[in-house]
Amino acid sequence: MKQSLAILGSTGSIGEQTLDIVRENPDRFEARVLTAHSRWERLAEQARAFDADTVVIADERCYAPLRDALADTDTKVYAGADAVAQIAAAGDTQVVVNALVGYAGLAPTVAALSAGKKLALANKESLVVGGACVMPLAAEKRAPILPIDSEHSAIFQCLAGERAPVRRLIVTCSGGALRDVPAERLADVTVDEALRHPQWSMGAKITIDSSTLVNKGFEVIEAHWLFGTPAERISVLLHPQSIVHSMVEFEDGAIKAQLGTPDMRMPISLALMYPDRASRPQERFDFLAHPQLTFAEVDRTKYPALDIAYDCLRRGGTAACTMNGANEVAVAAFLARRCRWTEIVRAIAYALERAPFVARPTLDDLAASDAEARRLAAEYLASVG
Numbered sequence: 001m002k003q004s005l006a007i008l009g010s011t012g013s014i015g016e017q018t019l020d021i022v023r024e025n026p027d028r029f030e031a032r033v034l035t036a037h038s039r040w041e042r043l044a045e046q047a048r049a050f051d052a053d054t055v056v057i058a059d060e061r062c063y064a065p066l067r068d069a070l071a072d073t074d075t076k077v078y079a080g081a082d083a084v085a086q087i088a089a090a091g092d093t094q095v096v097v098n099a100l101v102g103y104a105g106l107a108p109t110v111a112a113l114s115a116g117k118k119l120a121l122a123n124k125e126s127l128v129v130g131g132a133c134v135m136p137l138a139a140e141k142r143a144p145i146l147p148i149d150s151e152h153s154a155i156f157q158c159l160a161g162e163r164a165p166v167r168r169l170i171v172t173c174s175g176g177a178l179r180d181v182p183a184e185r186l187a188d189v190t191v192d193e194a195l196r197h198p199q200w201s202m203g204a205k206i207t208i209d210s211s212t213l214v215n216k217g218f219e220v221i222e223a224h225w226l227f228g229t230p231a232e233r234i235s236v237l238l239h240p241q242s243i244v245h246s247m248v249e250f251e252d253g254a255i256k257a258q259l260g261t262p263d264m265r266m267p268i269s270l271a272l273m274y275p276d277r278a279s280r281p282q283e284r285f286d287f288l289a290h291p292q293l294t295f296a297e298v299d300r301t302k303y304p305a306l307d308i309a310y311d312c313l314r315r316g317g318t319a320a321c322t323m324n325g326a327n328e329v330a331v332a333a334f335l336a337r338r339c340r341w342t343e344i345v346r347a348i349a350y351a352l353e354r355a356p357f358v359a360r361p362t363l364d365d366l367a368a369s370d371a372e373a374r375r376l377a378a379e380y381l382a383s384v385g
């Protein structure tokens, strides 16, 4: 029996690589549902190539051209953000791959889990913002969440078969595009520089998040929710080669690590196939080509976002939601060349200082908190010109 997939964000970096896995395994998977934000031409190509049942375009202005492009096919076409969440819960797919970027991923995560579906989760923002709602829902519906994020896939693999409590999760960190840029130059960093990630080719937003280490902070929060590990037992270790994808230390001092060439198709395929594994013959890691794996402390003065994220995790409630909303606005402004790179973390700090805090937020509280964080970040960015 083939597994039928809904791939949310199929035109993005993770979405396209998920379709690579479907293409490599036509006997195991079928991509029934595909969604995109506004790249309707690419979505139409994908719908034809994979003979999709349904496509959803989030931006309603793209509905008519997408519908016309698929007029000669049986593919059903819908539009709007609500339709993305509705399709995540709809009956005929077994697995939802959430490869959306940002807060927009939360509602589809909740919808998929509410329908009891297996969720292959790349959209870490779902957990950063709403982990306290998402994880109990997954437990209640017995809906498995399989991480796609490489660090969490690594930790998941290290924990497989273990019953003993862990002493520490060790999340590795490449250092991002600006790792070797001195702190005093950061205010003048260009968009192109910040987008030049040394190891991974990813969407623009996560590449900027990697350069500020907001991404690593979010991954600490994500690890907390996925594995139930408290903040003080999660550490971050700089590992420029990105070969050790993360590690788990147990109470007896043993450390398990998961290693491999940086290629997101590995964690994507594992999330889809677990407990099986894909057969990807081209994957042969050569230790002799990587004779040096190095580790170092993260510079927490150069990268204040990491401690801000730890602080949000300890505070709980809406704190991380505020951090995420402000970050999304500031990253978009930086990418549009409307603010300096250094203003991203300042916008986050500004929003966190002023936003109302709700200790036990509902999904509605999270929506309000996200909107307020965006307003505050925009206010800050306007004030600095």
Ligand code: NAD
Pocket (backbone or CB within 6 Å): 008, 009, 010, 011, 012, 013, 014, 015, 035, 036, 037, 038, 039, 058, 081, 084, 098, 099, 100, 101, 102, 104, 122, 123, 124, 125, 148, 149, 150, 200, 201, 202, 203, 204, 205, 206, 264
């Ligand atoms: P991307 O920007 O390349 O793709 C995002 C996809 O979501 C696109 O298909 C886009 O059309 C769609 N989308 C964007 N905004 C939307 C909205 N408001 N409503 C509906 N659809 C929308 O992003 P990506 O790099 O593939 O990242 C996706 C997620 O996976 C992010 O949460 C990211 O942090 C996480 N992730 C990515 C990588 C990677 O290698 N790219 C690695 C680990 C985790």
Ligand code: MG
Pocket (backbone or CB within 6 Å): 149, 150, 151, 219
């Ligand atoms: Mg990651």
